[in-house]
Amino acid sequence: MTDHRPVETWLTDMDGVLVHEEDAIPGAAEFITALEQSGRSFLVLTNNSIFTPRDLRARLLMSGIDVPERAIWTSALATAQFLAEQRPGGSAYVVGEAGLTTAMHDVGYVMTDRDPDYVVLGETRTYSFEAITRAIRLIEKGARFIATNPDPSGPSPAGTLPATGSVAALISTATGRQPYYIGKPNPLMMRSALNRLDAHSETTIMVGDRMDTDIISGLEAGLRTVLVLTGSTSREQVEHFPYRPSRIVDSVADLVQFVADEDRQPEQG
Numbered sequence: 001m002t003d004h005r006p007v008e009t010w011l012t013d014m015d016g017v018l019v020h021e022e023d024a025i026p027g028a029a030e031f032i033t034a035l036e037q038s039g040r041s042f043l044v045l046t047n048n049s050i051f052t053p054r055d056l057r058a059r060l061l062m063s064g065i066d067v068p069e070r071a072i073w074t075s076a077l078a079t080a081q082f083l084a085e086q087r088p089g090g091s092a093y094v095v096g097e098a099g100l101t102t103a104m105h106d107v108g109y110v111m112t113d114r115d116p117d118y119v120v121l122g123e124t125r126t127y128s129f130e131a132i133t134r135a136i137r138l139i140e141k142g143a144r145f146i147a148t149n150p151d152p153s154g155p156s157p158a159g160t161l162p163a164t165g166s167v168a169a170l171i172s173t174a175t176g177r178q179p180y181y182i183g184k185p186n187p188l189m190m191r192s193a194l195n196r197l198d199a200h201s202e203t204t205i206m207v208g209d210r211m212d213t214d215i216i217s218g219l220e221a222g223l224r225t226v227l228v229l230t231g232s233t234s235r236e237q238v239e240h241f242p243y244r245p246s247r248i249v250d251s252v253a254d255l256v257q258f259v260a261d262e263d264r265q266p267e268q269g
């Protein structure tokens with residue numbers, strides 16, 4: 001890194017950085033262990049709003065990566081926190097799975113289909129025509145439209161799955177109303193993660209595998225950024241973007257030593 005201020009905090013994307021589907025990327029377990037041992041705060045970020053942090057911790061553990069529940073930050077948590085700050089004790093009609101409904105409950109929101117403040121759309125694997133129709137009618141009646149993340153599709157072993165952005169597009173087409181998206185590339189996702197850790201942007205690194213989500217939102221939130229090449233981006237593709245990461249590495253395996261070296265630096269002050 002060209003910046004010599006000590007790194008106090010690490011944020012890292014999950015898919016394409018730590019895991020591919022359910023398989024750990026070599027070095028990921030060691031990277032998380034190094035972060036834990038460094039005593040520095042960190043969060044694993046994901047736009048996936050299906051699972052709760054407890055579910056995600058269990059899934060990562062099955063891949064051999066031991067991430068504490070408190071160190072997982074999802075677009076569902078960021079969405080719930082955003083709404084709780086914007087309109088404390090509000091109400092929402094929620095289309096989503098446990099990751100989102102649990103997060104909404106935890107911030108004190110009431111879930112209702114009668115005159116809610118918001119329609120909140122997250123990712124699910126069982127979209128119902130009925131639920132989407134209800135969401136459309138509530139938005140027409142004045143409910144504000146929020147979506148956890150704009151990803152149009154996601155991967156699965158069997159092939160592409162339509163994701164939140166695609167269903168949001170359906171609702172937008174029907175209502176003429178666009179949602180406000182909370183997840184990456186909205187830098188709000190990074191800022192809420194920093195707030196959660198009481199961390200500062202200038203001493204935080206964001207690690208990700210996508211230029212148009214992880215790197216741009218890290219950049220816009222004022223973080224140093226590291227692109228890994230284990231996900232969806234190749235070294236050649238990076239040059240076509242009008243912005244670049246602070247550093248490019250082959251994989252998180254290359255960051256293990258960096259975390260350890262940082263740890264040996266004397267504490268400031």
Ligand SMILES: [Mg+2]
Binds near residue numbers: 013014016017210231
């Ligand atoms: Mg990724």
